[in-house]
Amino acid sequence: MAKKIRGAALAITLLILGASLALGQESPAPRLDAAKKKAIVDEIAALFNENYIFADTAKKVEEALRAKLEAGDFDKLSAAPDFARGVGAVILEVSKDRHTGFAYSPETAEDIRRLRSRSEDEVRKARESRLEEARRENFGFRKVERLAGNIGDVDFRIFASPDEAGPTAVAAMNFLAYCDAIIVDLRQNGGGDPAQIQLISSYFFDEPVHLNDLYARAADRTENYWTLPYVPGPKAAGADLYILTSGRTFSGAEEFTYNMKNLKRATVIGETTGGGAHPTTTRIVQEDYILRVPFARAINPVSKTNWEGTGVAPDIAVPAAEAFDRAYALAVEKLAAKAAAPRRKAEYEWILAGLKAEADPPRLDERALRSFVGVYAERKVTFENGALYYQRTGPKYRLIPMTATLFAVEGLDSFRVAFTVKDSRAVEIVGLYDTGERDSSARTK
Structure with a gap:
């Protein structure tokens, strides 16, 4: 029965037919x-x-x-x-x-009949073709990266079957294993295989956790989904977890979000999701028509219900386009609040200052910028083509305003400069480092 429900659950992917039903x-x-x-x-x-x-x-x-x-x-x-x-x-x-x-959709109906009547060899070739395409798409995984502050970010568009996509999912999770916080971007994820949801979820818990149930009425059977007793590689059970959502987050992606939210394992940021909690079966009606019928429903062990029709409401509601920036800033703020080591706290404060400047960059006119031009011992600040440039030894670096007196150094993420101003005149330049260290030079010319 497990394979039957799971296989039918995969029919969620037949939602792709939604577009093709209007064709043919x-x-x-x-x-x-x-x-x-x-x-x-x-x-x-x-x-x-x-x-x-x-x-x-x-x-x-x-x-x-x-x-x-x-x-x-x-x-x-x-x-x-x-x-x-x-x-x-x-x-x-x-x-x-x-x-x-x-x-x-007579053409779709004919395609389904053809699929159901294929020989074993045809089935094998079709499976190989789909697998080749899925591999080319990296099984939906678009991006896995480690951001400043040891915060992980993973963006994937489908929960592809672990039978084929398992190694890719495992590689992504292993890459993120030692991050202090992880952002899971599901804003363009339309769902997929519950077994992949189970696999990925298992990396976020140390102890066995009941994730979800699927109940099929016609068979009167329930399939239980728990975290797996073993997953390859280290887990990220201690990492703070953030899930990004949009109105396009649907079906299996909603299940992952709903599970983690009800288990209080993640903070959901973005928009309310699409609201689809029912695996479907596809049937041909009167030879030329296609009917999708949901035959099973998710039952969350915590809420005893699901997200059908309502979607999953975010913990922090923001437009989908702003969800990542909000999640990243929140992750850094939370880690900064927990940081005990001065150097670590300085690292997080450094990142937050950069994020604040990106969100609300200051506008300094030419007069304000030129007020910083000068020689500061071995350091020199010039104004060229509408921008300030900093030079100590070697090449010049463009300065990007963060506040009225603080500047990022283009190309040097770990170094910034600030100016001490007295009577509307810069009298000192201060070199700032992401470790919390600093050095300064008085203005000499």
């Missing part, structure tokens, strides 16, 4: 008479009553479709695509379930 429509589309419309509704009703996760909702979908059919609401929708859109809208309106879908 033959031209001209057939016109439907009353008998054909009734046959379509009858088959949809049977499939929903047999498979849909909530029996009472399935019945309401059937009743709504039959009521509209009998009331003549579909009479003007005689073209197959129009009728399908009308039916799909009713299903969505009644179920409030974004995993549902109904469309006229």
Whole structure:
């Protein structure tokens, strides 16, 4: 049963069909008479009553479709695509379930029939082709990096099956293992395999943790998901965890977010997610139509419910485009508050000053900039092409304003300069280092 539910859960990826369902429509589309419309509704009703996760909702979908059919609401929708859109809208309106879908798509239906009738050799070749493409896409992993302050950042777009993507996921998690905080960017992640969610989640806990359950109504069976007893490499169980979300964060990506939020393991930053918690199965209706029916539902062991229709609300609500900056700043602030060693605290304060300047850069006019021009013992500050330049020995470095008197040095992340000003005149230059050390030179010319 585990493989059955998991395999069906993978049908979430068939949401990709959402775009293709509108494609492949033959031209001209057939016109439907009353008998054909009734046959379509009858088959949809049977499939929903047999498979849909909530029996009472399935019945309401059937009743709504039959009521509209009998009331003549579909009479003007005689073209197959129009009728399908009308039916799909009713299903969505009644179920409030974004995993549902109904469309006229004879080419998609034929593709599904062809897939189901393939020989073993054809199945193998198709699997190899998909695997080759998935490898080229690095199984959805776009970026893994260590930021200043020993903060990790990982951006991946799908929870690909660990059967193929496991080594890539493990490599990413091992890279982040010794970070003090980790940002997991799911703003463009649409879901995927619950087994991959299980694998990645396992790196964030030392002890066994119950993550989620999947319940399939037709089979009346529940599959439990716990963290794995073993994962390759070190864990990041002690790292502060931040998850970035958007309205495009969906399905399995929402599960990961919802699990971590309810377990109080992560801080969620961004937008409320899409709201899809139901694995689906795809069925052909009346030869030329495609129906998506959610057949199972997630049940969180903490909340006893899921995120279907509501999405996962962030702990800190900001536009998705601002989520990373907010998470990074928060991660640094939290680490700074916990830091005991002066050098470590100085490192975090250094980063925060840079982030503040990036978020709200000062605007210094030419007169203000020229007031710093001069010779400070072995150091020299010049004004060229609208910018200040600093030189001690060797090349010149452009100075970038952080405040009215503090400047970043382009190309030298660990060094900055500040000016001491008296009576509107710079009298001293101070070299600042990210270790907390400093040196200064008085103005000599």
